[in-house]
Amino acid sequence: MRTVYVNGDYLPENEAKVSVFDRGFLFADGIYEVASVLGGKLIDYPAHMVRLHRSANELGMRFTVSDDELLAIHRELVSRNGLEEGAVYLQMTRGATDRDFTFDTEKLTPTLVLFTQARALIDSPVATRGMKVITIPDLRWGRCDIKTVQLLYPSLGKMEAKKQGADDAWMVRDGVVTEGTSNNAFIVTRDGAIVTRPLSNSILPGITRATLMAYSEKNGIRIEEREFTVEEAKQAAEAFITSATVFVGPVVAIDGVELSDGKPGPVALGLRQTYIEESLKRAI
Numbered sequence: 001m002r003t004v005y006v007n008g009d010y011l012p013e014n015e016a017k018v019s020v021f022d023r024g025f026l027f028a029d030g031i032y033e034v035a036s037v038l039g040g041k042l043i044d045y046p047a048h049m050v051r052l053h054r055s056a057n058e059l060g061m062r063f064t065v066s067d068d069e070l071l072a073i074h075r076e077l078v079s080r081n082g083l084e085e086g087a088v089y090l091q092m093t094r095g096a097t098d099r100d101f102t103f104d105t106e107k108l109t110p111t112l113v114l115f116t117q118a119r120a121l122i123d124s125p126v127a128t129r130g131m132k133v134i135t136i137p138d139l140r141w142g143r144c145d146i147k148t149v150q151l152l153y154p155s156l157g158k159m160e161a162k163k164q165g166a167d168d169a170w171m172v173r174d175g176v177v178t179e180g181t182s183n184n185a186f187i188v189t190r191d192g193a194i195v196t197r198p199l200s201n202s203i204l205p206g207i208t209r210a211t212l213m214a215y216s217e218k219n220g221i222r223i224e225e226r227e228f229t230v231e232e233a234k235q236a237a238e239a240f241i242t243s244a245t246v247f248v249g250p251v252v253a254i255d256g257v258e259l260s261d262g263k264p265g266p267v268a269l270g271l272r273q274t275y276i277e278e279s280l281k282r283a284i
């Protein structure tokens with residue numbers, strides 16, 4: 001049985017509880033982070049914590065734990081659960097109070113929950129066979145740059161993809177791809193440049209996206225930070241996604257149109273390899 005962290009306590013998972021009045025439960029008034037673990041160490045951890053602070057600031061949420069404490073909790077959970085490969089999930093909500101649309105943040109104590117999930121990240125089937133994606137309209141709210149726990153639309157989008165025999169969905173707003181349900185979207189042009197849309201309120205500023213872009217620049221791969229349409233993506237040499245739990249996931253079909261002969265492309269696989277190697281060097 002896993003040990004999870006809830007508001008200062010390490011508990012067996014079946015004893016870990018939060019209030020029915022928690023605003024995370026009633027209003028999705030919560031933020032989260034997912035940091036992956038390789039060889040028992042945290043990947044891209046400092047950047048995930050910078051984004052957590054940003055999410056809290058944007059929502060005017062109080063931050064009641066120090067960065068040192070947060071790192072210690074992550075490490076304690078990895079150690080107590082013997083986690084070698086997988087992820088640590090962290091969720092922070094505004095706190096519990098009687099149900100009311102208005103609230104007084106200063107009077108609330110944020111709820112903090114962390115747990116681990118063991119999962120094979122390096123030997124993942126997604127990397128060997130690639131992912132098929134469908135496209136769906138992006139019907140999320142206007143602040144997708146904040147990592148909130150309002151994940152119903154992405155969750156339903158992924159279910160629609162499964163129903164259609166695909167692995168995930170890319171969302172489309174104003175004729176251009178925003179991002180995947182839980183990842184950032186990239187295409188590779190015929191002349192080998194990688195294209196991903198610029199950051200805005202419409203997408204999550206992915207940590208893996210940022211790290212990968214830095215590695216690509218170092219490796220002399222040209223990056224075009226611009227919007228792209230579904231049509232352009234279908235005609236691209238390759239496509240891939242980035243996220244903390246998949247790293248770089250090659251996309252082999254978009255709405256049934258095969259890319260790079262339906263097999264993971266060399267650019268995506270190369271970037272995946274680079275990302276894993278570099279991340280292992282920097283893991284903490």
Ligand code: PDD
Nearest residue numbers: 034181182183184204206207208243244
């Ligand atoms: N999802 N875009 C969205 C909408 C996401 O939910 C995520 C991450 C990303 C990629 O961000 P990062 O590289 O920082 O993981 C982009 C996490 C993994 C999740 O919800 O499980």
